[in-house]
Amino acid sequence: MALGLAAFCVFALTLRLWHLQIIKGEFFRDRSENNRLRTVYVPPSRGLIVDRNGEVLVRNRPSLNVDLVIEDSPNPTDTITLLAEIVGQDPATLLEKLTRQGKRSKYEPKLILRDVSRDMIAKISAQRHRLPGVIISVVPARDYVNGELAAHLVGYIREISGDQLKNTSYAGYRMGDVVGQSGIEGRYERYLQGERGSQAVIVNASGNKIGAAYSHLALPGSDIVLTIDRKLQEIADRSLAGRKGAIVAMNPQTGEILAAAAAPRFSPGIFTSEMSKEVWTDLIEGKDHKLTNRVTQGAYPPGSVFKIFVAAAALAEGVVTPQEKFRCPGYMKMGGRRFHCHKHSGHGSVNLFEAIVQSCDVYFYTVGQRLGVDRIFRYAHDIFDFGEPTGLDVGDESSGLIPSTQWKARYFRNPEDKKWYPGETLPVSIGQGAVTTTPLQVARGISAIVNGGKVLKPRVVMKVVASDGRVLEQAPAGPEIIRSIDLDPTIFEALKKAMVGVVEHPRGTGHKAALPKVAMISVGGKTGTAQVASKESGVKDDDHAWFAGFAPAEDPKIVVAAILENGGHGGAAAAPVVQDLFAAYFGVPDEEPLPVDTKKNKNRRP
């Protein structure tokens, strides 16, 4: 019996050993490997962002982080509290950072403070003996060589958020990694990021290094070559200083974006180091909407710029001939209501050319009436692609809106409101009412007019070059044509001629876009002065100033669309901005355009 008991006990032990060693053996083998190896990750250096000429826009610089190794810190909470005191931060915030990274091995340094100044490092080092486990590590951080230059386009990077980590598109990322959040940094994150390196060392139970197990070098991220021209971008950015608005310059033949500026801006550099709550709140919730890239995300009524596309529709549909004249008494009566022209005294008798040059509203009221809103919609939306995102690879876009009877029926609930009234067509004809467009859409639309009817996909990335020099992605040599508009070429010629008239004709509204005569480069364009529906009732905001132009008129190389929010008259405020860009692009010496004696157009009244 005793032997039987002994046999039973030995059998029980054997059974348990079988369970541990055979059934769960692999699990424990892993655990023993984890014990033995300490892996230290080496962050890769992020790819550069350079302009079309190879000028660096964003690079990396060494930065100092403060980390904590839990294993070496007998009391992490005390250490962090003291550290917080030294750097003058809230201990709770720092502790929260620590717990967020809690799942890691206790040997792996945990990030406490990012991109700390050298002065602060000196202060921390002086107290080192009281901060067991605190280490300073050198890691690459973003260096924005040109400060805020093209901030929206470039985008910013920031520590990966908890929500992003859960997202499958961020598979492989770890808490504390820095990822692109917007713009090129966001869209090309996978290229820019590179691959994390790792070093595994064998340690004993007391954490002493015994030897090296393996190491993988970090692989630097790939560089992004933009179609942007830094000099042009700089001028665009400068033109918007202290203003709200957007400027976009595009090659009308290829769709390449040469400059894309939006204001107010943010400084991408502030995201690399610790950011105060106030700064963050201002960025996210502030009324300036600093993070909004107004080039693609700003939907504005295009005002008179839209007349070009209404004119194209009218000529194509044959509702009007270029020679046909209408009389403008300064207003148009419709349904017992007066629709004013911006020139209250009237333009007299005008044909298409004169109507565009002088931006006569009554002419376009008439033409719009003849077309009807749905034909305007068909040309603006279906042919010139307004009301749809352009597909530029820099982040979410606003699609803007081109109204139609269908849209109205869909959009409103009340059966009364669903009906389209003829009076509503008139504002649409002059780019008001419900019409909104983004500056990029306007630049693309004007490009389609001046390049003979090719609607292009705008692009901002020329190529992606890996760290070893291999070209990973290359934009096609020619333009990416979304649609070739099948219209009589004379229509485009007539519109171009009229737009040159806007700048060069004595009565034109856009003189200020003209380059000095010596340059021998003729400029075309269209002004727009868009009424702003005041948000707070009773207060009327200033009009948005638009100008969309191209040059040289004979063979356009560049199209620029600019909007200045509440900037006043397009010809007065926006045209000079566009002129600056043309001057820079063609290397025309900075010189005032010849004064042209014209009556200054007054702002329209409500």
Next chain:
Amino acid sequence: MVARIRKGVLSNFDWVFLTFALLIPLCGLVVLFSAGYDAEGTVDLFGLLSVNFPSSACLKQATYILLGMVVMGIGMAISSQTLHRYAFGLYGVALVLLIAVAGFGVVVNGSRRWLSLGGINLQPAEFMKLGVIVTMARVLSRRPPKNGAAYALTELFVPALVIGIPMFLIARQPDLGTALSLGIVGITQILFVGVRPKALLSVVASVLILAYPAWEMLHDYQQRRILVLLDPESDPRGSGYHITQSKIAVGSGELFGKGYRQGTQTQLEFLPEHTTDFVFSVLAEEWGFVGCVTLLGLFFGLFASMLRIAGRARDMFACLVAFGITAQVFAHVVINIGMVIGLLPVVGIPLPLVSYGGSSMLSIMFGLGIVQGIGMRRLQFRAG
């Protein structure tokens, strides 16, 4: 006191038993060589000479084994009559020493286990192990169950005291492992003779009832160790560390082990106490399931041959002594292995014949010698 061993007795020498009793410590040496490996180690042998040898534990253990064989011979020479005669005396002296420990014992690692007598450190509990076995054997063989083959509850009062008093003293030191093994051995001896089912039931019931106050009496660290056994992951850095690391070592050995001296848990010192209490984990890590089963097989062979000797003993007393020693070694093996593979709480009991340590080796070898002696004297009984 020491009886002469007659020539006829030598013919009863149990070679199989001796083979098991020596194979196991030899296996232990192999494991200890790895567990205590230190490439630049020099071994200081009892202050006598210094030797360049890469494993101090292994070399010292080898000398303990040699000493142990001498002690085993002494054990063989002691006849059961002598043990019978001095049983109460041994028990009495051990008890006095235990009380002395409670009074003037030296505190090591928070427990008062040692008595310092002019440079020699004694652990009276070690004496008490043998003391309880022989005293119980004498008490039980003198007073066999009155009616039939099984004890009634009332007859167990004296044996209970014999076990209970030293258990209480040792548990207070505190040395839970030894106290428990003392209790297990005594109770096994009683069960060996036989207990009425009713009496057994009431004992079990009262143990269960007494479990709560006993639990309350345990030190915090003892309670924690038992709790940690139930959920080792709850405290991986504190009390659970030993069990967790040991289980990793054992489990990661898989079928054939990581190879001799290739156990990372052992060599990088993640495994605590790897030459003493957790030496079995070293075997498990480096030799795998196969090595573990082999050692368990050797132990089983050892017990089987010891039980055979007990079964053939000349009288009830000798039989109970042999059985008691077997039970003691067996209990230690099961508790130790059970502990390192996470089946039982960590109580600090070494693995007999394998764990590094002179006291343990010598006392167990002595016990095995006594068992051998009982086996050798079996025919005297038949002839007489």
